[in-house]
Amino acid sequence: xxxxxxxxxxxxxxxxxxxxxxxxxxxxxxxxxxxxxxxxxxxxxxxxxxxxxxxxxxxxxxxxxxxxxxxxxxxxxxxxxxxxxxxxxxxxxxxxxxxxxxxxxxxxxxxxx
Amino acid sequence: xxxxxxxxxxxxxxxxxxxxxxxxxxxxxxxxxxxxxxxxxxxxxxxxxxxxxxxxxxxxxxxxxxxxxxxxxxxxxxxxxxxxxxxxxxxxxxxxxxxxxxxxxxxxxxxxx
Numbered sequence: 001x002x003x004x005x006x007x008x009x010x011x012x013x014x015x016x017x018x019x020x021x022x023x024x025x026x027x028x029x030x031x032x033x034x035x036x037x038x039x040x041x042x043x044x045x046x047x048x049x050x051x052x053x054x055x056x057x058x059x060x061x062x063x064x065x066x067x068x069x070x071x072x073x074x075x076x077x078x079x080x081x082x083x084x085x086x087x088x089x090x091x092x093x094x095x096x097x098x099x100x101x102x103x104x105x106x107x108x109x110x111x112x113x
Numbered sequence: 114x115x116x117x118x119x120x121x122x123x124x125x126x127x128x129x130x131x132x133x134x135x136x137x138x139x140x141x142x143x144x145x146x147x148x149x150x151x152x153x154x155x156x157x158x159x160x161x162x163x164x165x166x167x168x169x170x171x172x173x174x175x176x177x178x179x180x181x182x183x184x185x186x187x188x189x190x191x192x193x194x195x196x197x198x199x200x201x202x203x204x205x206x207x208x209x210x211x212x213x214x215x216x217x218x219x220x221x222x223x224x225x226x
Contacts, residue, residue: 034214036217041219042219043117043203043205043217043218043219043220044156044203044217045216045217046214046215046216049214089155089156091156097169098144098161098163098168098169099144099146099161099169099205099207099215100146100158100161100169100171101146101148101156101158101215102158103148103155103156103157104155105154105155106155
């Protein structure tokens with residue numbers, strides 16, 4: 001059973017456009033929601049993370065929007081660049097239980113010049 | 114500061130064999146987690162070690178085991194390999210279990226023939 005559902009599976013965006021990736025979860029005990037970026041041949045790298053006490057977190061061109069009542073969160077990449085082309089994973093965990101992360105299935109983002 | 118290192122990077126085994134993968138965490142990090150990444154299932158949590166003790170375990174058969182040494186280095190072992198064990202095995206380290214910022218290594222690509 002997939003604890004975190006991610007969509008879309010793939011996304012093509014023009015350079016300068018906005019990329020939006022969505023995730024949904026069921027377990028209301030989750031209280032940490034990171035996004036990871038993975039390039040081919042590399043391990044995932046933490047991009048940005050949010051806790052459910054805030055509805056939005058912004059770091060540079062990357063923004064997480066969080067809707068606790070809907071149990072959904074999304075990643076927005078503003079002014080998308082070709083260098084952003086990668087696979088993006090959302091994840092969720094319960095802070096006090098350690099580092100057992102539940103990952104979404106990933107979104108392959110291609111930014112066309 | 115050196116990142117998480119995993120050895121070997123690539124491995125080819127045949128069904129029924131066993132394999133041992135190694136992970137060296139970032140210096141000072143004491144928590145090590147292992148994940149299996151496949152195209153169909155995405156990233157799935159295997160187990161987490163802290164202070165040489167397994168803290169969490171994912172839903173994998175007993176053929177998958179691990180351990181952590183006093184210097185925080187970790188190994189995982191898969192016995193009686195099956196074709197379905199072909200995957201990228203990722204190791205992630207963090208300061209401690211309650212510090213959810215995990216840093217991933219590049220992974221070990223295991224192919225079972």
